[in-house]
Amino acid sequence: MTAGTAGVGAGEGGGVEAHHDAPHVPIFAGKVKERLDALFPKYPTKQACLLPALWMAQEARGWISPGALTEVAAVLGLTPAYVRGVVTFYTMYHTHPVGRHFIQVCTTSPCHLCGSDDVLTALLRETGCGELGATSADGRFTVIEVECLGACGFPTPILIGDDFIESVTPERISGILQGYK
Amino acid sequence: MGFPHPSHPKETPVLSKYFGDAAARSFRGWVERGGYEGLKKALGMTPEAVVEEMKASGLRGRGGAGFPTGLKWSFMPKDDGKPHYLVCNADESEPGTFKDREIMRWTPHALIEGCAVGCHAIGAECCYIYIRGEFTEPWHVMSAAVEEAYAHNALGENVFGSGKRIEVVLHRGAGAYICGEETALMNSLEGKRGNPRIKPPFPAQAGLFALPTTINNVETLAAVPHILTRGAAWYKGLCLGNPKSTGTKLISVCGHVMRPGNYEITLGTPMKELIFDMCGGMRPGRTLKAVIPGGSSVPLMTPEEVDQCATDYEGIVACGSMLGSGGMIVMDDSTDIVYEIYRLAKFYAHESCAQCTQCREGTAWTTKILARILSGQGKSSDLDLLLDLSENMTGKTICVLSDSCAAPIVSGIQKFRADFEAYLSRATAPVLALA
Ligand SMILES: Cc1cc2nc3c(=O)[nH]c(=O)nc-3n(C[C@H](O)[C@H](O)[C@H](O)COP(=O)(O)O)c2cc1C
Ligand code: FES
Numbered sequence: 001m002t003a004g005t006a007g008v009g010a011g012e013g014g015g016v017e018a019h020h021d022a023p024h025v026p027i028f029a030g031k032v033k034e035r036l037d038a039l040f041p042k043y044p045t046k047q048a049c050l051l052p053a054l055w056m057a058q059e060a061r062g063w064i065s066p067g068a069l070t071e072v073a074a075v076l077g078l079t080p081a082y083v084r085g086v087v088t089f090y091t092m093y094h095t096h097p098v099g100r101h102f103i104q105v106c107t108t109s110p111c112h113l114c115g116s117d118d119v120l121t122a123l124l125r126e127t128g129c130g131e132l133g134a135t136s137a138d139g140r141f142t143v144i145e146v147e148c149l150g151a152c153g154f155p156t157p158i159l160i161g162d163d164f165i166e167s168v169t170p171e172r173i174s175g176i177l178q179g180y181k
Numbered sequence: 182m183g184f185p186h187p188s189h190p191k192e193t194p195v196l197s198k199y200f201g202d203a204a205a206r207s208f209r210g211w212v213e214r215g216g217y218e219g220l221k222k223a224l225g226m227t228p229e230a231v232v233e234e235m236k237a238s239g240l241r242g243r244g245g246a247g248f249p250t251g252l253k254w255s256f257m258p259k260d261d262g263k264p265h266y267l268v269c270n271a272d273e274s275e276p277g278t279f280k281d282r283e284i285m286r287w288t289p290h291a292l293i294e295g296c297a298v299g300c301h302a303i304g305a306e307c308c309y310i311y312i313r314g315e316f317t318e319p320w321h322v323m324s325a326a327v328e329e330a331y332a333h334n335a336l337g338e339n340v341f342g343s344g345k346r347i348e349v350v351l352h353r354g355a356g357a358y359i360c361g362e363e364t365a366l367m368n369s370l371e372g373k374r375g376n377p378r379i380k381p382p383f384p385a386q387a388g389l390f391a392l393p394t395t396i397n398n399v400e401t402l403a404a405v406p407h408i409l410t411r412g413a414a415w416y417k418g419l420c421l422g423n424p425k426s427t428g429t430k431l432i433s434v435c436g437h438v439m440r441p442g443n444y445e446i447t448l449g450t451p452m453k454e455l456i457f458d459m460c461g462g463m464r465p466g467r468t469l470k471a472v473i474p475g476g477s478s479v480p481l482m483t484p485e486e487v488d489q490c491a492t493d494y495e496g497i498v499a500c501g502s503m504l505g506s507g508g509m510i511v512m513d514d515s516t517d518i519v520y521e522i523y524r525l526a527k528f529y530a531h532e533s534c535a536q537c538t539q540c541r542e543g544t545a546w547t548t549k550i551l552a553r554i555l556s557g558q559g560k561s562s563d564l565d566l567l568l569d570l571s572e573n574m575t576g577k578t579i580c581v582l583s584d585s586c587a588a589p590i591v592s593g594i595q596k597f598r599a600d601f602e603a604y605l606s607r608a609t610a611p612v613l614a615l616a
Binding site: 109151154 | 313370433442510520
């Protein structure tokens with residue numbers, strides 16, 4: 001072990017946005033396989049690499065498709081059913097395809113006190129998503145409501161993909177969205 | 182606070198001294214600011230001496246429970262021949278809390294140094310830092326700092342030539358509040374669903390990978406190098422009269438104050454000074470209605486309680502709540518307390534891992550009853566029903582998520598009953614439509 005980080009950081013590996021299940025291009029090949037192999041010595045079990053491997057799969061496919069799930073299971077020697085049980089426990093793994101830019105908006109009490117409902121309404125309107133969890137007709141955005149993002153002093157924080165944006169107000173939204181084509 | 186506003190004269194900047202100073206993020210910048218002296222000093226001491234130093238400082242866990250850090254470290258077995266682990270809890274998801282994020286963003290090496298000292302003290306060669314998945318920027322800052330620490334032998338096979346091997350590995354979470362609970366976090370790190378475990382066995386006997394493990398919060402570990410460099414006596418001296426609560430604490434203040442942010446106080450600072458002087462008080466024309474002082478899992482406080490409260494572990498308990506994680510949610514007189522409590526119950530219902538019946542059902546039922554009250558269809562018996570359910574949600578489950586949901590409900594009904602009754606009597610117009 002030389003480098004210390006597990007190397008599965010937010011947004012590493014580039015923003016591959018293919019939302020199709022494309023098993024003919026294996027996820028764990030080339031650079032991605034190297035990254036995973038570099039993780040194994042950092043843990044006493046292969047299973048401990050499940051969350052990191054799922055992050056890699058989601059980067060590659062945009063979501064944890066049934067095919068991706070099977071590939072993750074195979075590379076770690078787990079069953080697909082087990083992996084599915086883990087995937088569904090966590091809110092950040094997508095179990096269905098989402099828009100190119102996935103937007104998470106905090107509406108927990110501290111942010112609610114400071115107007116997060118207005119931010120959410122404005123985002124649903126200006127992205128064209130209309131309702132929570134729906135993807136806009138152009139495939140650009142999906143907006144969901146999430147619980148405390150750990151930035152309550154900067155209301156309202158939102159995440160667009162891996163970009164963490166603080167102090168969002170309804171007025172700022174159209175400007176922010178212009179950066180996400 | 183140091184970021185985004187300059188530090189207030191009433192603060193005691195130790196951990197937050199370099200918040201906002203981007204140069205402090207690099208290895209070199211940290212060393213120029215006195216960094217890694219604590220680790221060097223620790224490596225020249227026996228592990229037992231480091232543990233004693235922590236005990237003498239009075240440092241208590243900053244993650245919520247306030248357990249004495251030196252004592253926790255002393256529970257680790259000695260000479261058992263097994264690998265030991267240190268885990269740093271960087272899952273920070275307790276509503277109202279945003280201090281660990283700032284530590285990782287601005288002073289990553291303080292945390293790495295604290296982790297390395299902790300490893301030495303408990304006989305571990307490896308520390309996992311479990312960072313919540315949403316913390317993308319802290320992840321990048323921490324990654325860069327860990328790489329640099331390895332390059333300068335502050336981590337690796339032979340730390341600063343001491344012959345000691347210390348590894349730090351970052352592990353990314355994937356969205357689950359419950360993974361901040363220490364045993365849920367260990368399951369998650371092992372590649373499992375984040376269900377809390379029944380204790381005993383306690384982590385010091387069988388924790389991560391069933392091996393002896395110590396788990397500490399980011400802020401706890403970040404304080405460790407300062408204690409070593411400046412001495413336990415100095416830290417213990419940071420105290421305003423209550424020798425059980427020593428040192429500084431980052432208080433994340435959010436909600437209806439003029440200047441929300443992280444404030445580093447000497448424990449014992451009057452809460453009213455914090456809210457009205459440091460944070461600038463309420464917005465113009467507004468008055469204080471309630472404070473949740475320790476993250477959403479603790480009871481609400483009234484303005485009268487706030488007025489006489491010393492902000493430390495015992496002081497807040499004496500005034501009807503708890504210091505918890507130090508996430509302070511301030512609400513002014515424009516606040517609909519019933520709605521905010523409903524929103525918190527909804528949070529806990531969403532985040533329950535659903536293992537225990539009292540929690541799975543209790544968080545869902547209380548949320549539904551609160552929604553019914555807010556929709557103008559509450560029954561006169563609903564408040565008693567909520568209190569009864571809360572009773573069954575307290576002290577009955579594997580972890581305290583369920584208790585955490587009950588705390589704001591029970592204290593809300595006890596301290597702000599008129600707000601609930603106004604919905605029941607239809608004096609307050611409904612704000613929710615029942616699905
Ligand atoms: C539901 C729940 C969530 C928790 N979330 C966190 C968290 O996000 N961060 C944290 O440090 N501790 C959290 N804790 C407390 C941890 O279980 C544990 O006590 C703490 O990490 C110990 O570190 P300390 O002794 O340094 O405070 C949580 C506890 C519970 C019951
Ligand atoms: S409540 Fe919104 S970030 Fe914490």
